[in-house]
Amino acid sequence: MAQVNENFLNLEKNYLFIDIAKKIKAYSEENPDKAAKIIRMGIGDVTLPIAKAVVDAMKKAADEMGVKETFRGYEDSGAGYDFLREAVSGYYKSFGVNVSPSEIRINDGAKSDCGNITDIFGSDNTVLITDPAYPVYVDTNVMSGRKIIYADCTEENGFAAMPDENVHADIIYLCSPNNPTGSAYTRDQLKVWVDYALKNNAVIIYDSAYEAFITDADVPRSIFAIEGAEKCAVEMCSLSKTAGFTGMRCGYTVISDKLVMKTSKGEEISIASLWNRREGSKFNGVSYPVQRAAEAVFSEEGMKQTRANIEYYQENARIIGEALDECGIKYTGGKNSPYIWLKCPNGMGSWEFFDYMLHEIQVVGTPGKGFGKNGEGWFRLTSFNTHENTKEAMERLKKLIIDK
Numbered sequence: 001m002a003q004v005n006e007n008f009l010n011l012e013k014n015y016l017f018i019d020i021a022k023k024i025k026a027y028s029e030e031n032p033d034k035a036a037k038i039i040r041m042g043i044g045d046v047t048l049p050i051a052k053a054v055v056d057a058m059k060k061a062a063d064e065m066g067v068k069e070t071f072r073g074y075e076d077s078g079a080g081y082d083f084l085r086e087a088v089s090g091y092y093k094s095f096g097v098n099v100s101p102s103e104i105r106i107n108d109g110a111k112s113d114c115g116n117i118t119d120i121f122g123s124d125n126t127v128l129i130t131d132p133a134y135p136v137y138v139d140t141n142v143m144s145g146r147k148i149i150y151a152d153c154t155e156e157n158g159f160a161a162m163p164d165e166n167v168h169a170d171i172i173y174l175c176s177p178n179n180p181t182g183s184a185y186t187r188d189q190l191k192v193w194v195d196y197a198l199k200n201n202a203v204i205i206y207d208s209a210y211e212a213f214i215t216d217a218d219v220p221r222s223i224f225a226i227e228g229a230e231k232c233a234v235e236m237c238s239l240s241k242t243a244g245f246t247g248m249r250c251g252y253t254v255i256s257d258k259l260v261m262k263t264s265k266g267e268e269i270s271i272a273s274l275w276n277r278r279e280g281s282k283f284n285g286v287s288y289p290v291q292r293a294a295e296a297v298f299s300e301e302g303m304k305q306t307r308a309n310i311e312y313y314q315e316n317a318r319i320i321g322e323a324l325d326e327c328g329i330k331y332t333g334g335k336n337s338p339y340i341w342l343k344c345p346n347g348m349g350s351w352e353f354f355d356y357m358l359h360e361i362q363v364v365g366t367p368g369k370g371f372g373k374n375g376e377g378w379f380r381l382t383s384f385n386t387h388e389n390t391k392e393a394m395e396r397l398k399k400l401i402i403d404k
């Protein structure tokens with residue numbers, strides 16, 4: 001009889017977004033007059049369309065596929081075409097980080113690599129994950145039966161957990177700027193993590209999906225801005241949030257040749273070579289039109305148009321932050337991030353505040369508890385709605401909190 005991977009039975013049932021949808025549906029049915037007023041401030045996806053320069057590049061590439069002379073089949077390595085790896089390398093250079101095209105692999109988004117990278121690590125590793133966190137880190141390690149320890153992100157540490165020198169970890173997941181908390185590590189804080197990883201011979205899986213939202217000069221756009229990171233870190237980034245590619249699917253993972261670990265026999269082994277071997281067997285690359293579209297993101301025109309979209313979201317984040325300041329509500333994020341992580345007022349729990357907002361002002365957000373135990377009492381708002389809706393939602397919030 002075929003045996004199933006029983007680690008899957010240990011996965012938490014994640015009903016967060018299903019429960020939210022259920023509550024909205026029930027409320028709308030009970031209050032048909034108010035249903036149309038509902039504003040969704042919990043959107044976890046980009047909403048603005050892909051930049052024109054990017055769409056044009058994709059169309060041109062699609063046409064090439066229909067002509068014998070320019071048609072392309074399988075890509076040789078599946079690691080990404082040189083034109084795109086060079087463009088990504090140039091992008092890194094634009095914020096002062098040296099990454100060579102050969103250290104970059106193109107993928108169909110950061111989620112895949114975040115989950116798949118577990119293949120190349122042994123099952124006896126101790127994995128350190130922040131709480132709260134993007135659920136992929138926990139779920140994929142539960143699936144492979146690894147021991148997980150948590151680093152608490154709390155109000156006291158500004159939701160930016162730092163390593164505990166008395167605790168050993170082998171694999172560390174960091175996401176900065178963070179989803180869901182919007183907090184971002186400064187250069188000095190990241191240096192502490194890198195030093196900890198080097199001392200523990202650990203690998204940091206660094207998720208920089210939101211790097212394009214960074215505005216503070218002392219928050220690095222890449223972990224490779226930190227000395228020593230090339231010897232301990234794998235960086236995963238994506239065009240999903242940078243350029244609205246959530247429905248296009250393209251990202252990149254960076255591993256330096258200097259990242260080596262020892263086998264049980266004491267031989268040095270390069271993490272990049274293991275990863276390339278894994279990908280060579282299980283992944284056949286990203287479609288040519290999408291890679292051309294991704295290349296266009298990094299062109300002058302593409303960058304300009306893409307930045308305009310990010311600035312649109314940043315303005316929403318600013319509007320939200322300003323309203324929360326006026327309400328005297330504590331929060332992290334908004335700066336360097338499309339997410340605003342706020343402390344539910346009057347000691348309310350995450351779901352209690354969710355219900356309160358829905359019933360009183362018809363504004364929907366995401367209960368922080370859905371991202372981990374430390375999320376209880378916190379709430380995530382996002383900047384992915386329109387200016388008009390964001391302003392309206394914040395006017396309603398101010399009326400509710402200040403006038404009551």
Ligand SMILES: *Cc1c(COP(=O)(O)O)cnc(C)c1O
Nearest residue numbers: 109110111134179209238240251
């Ligand atoms: C959105 C997001 C990603 C990107 O995922 P893709 O698969 O590239 O769309 C990665 N990490 C986090 C934390 C995210 O929120």
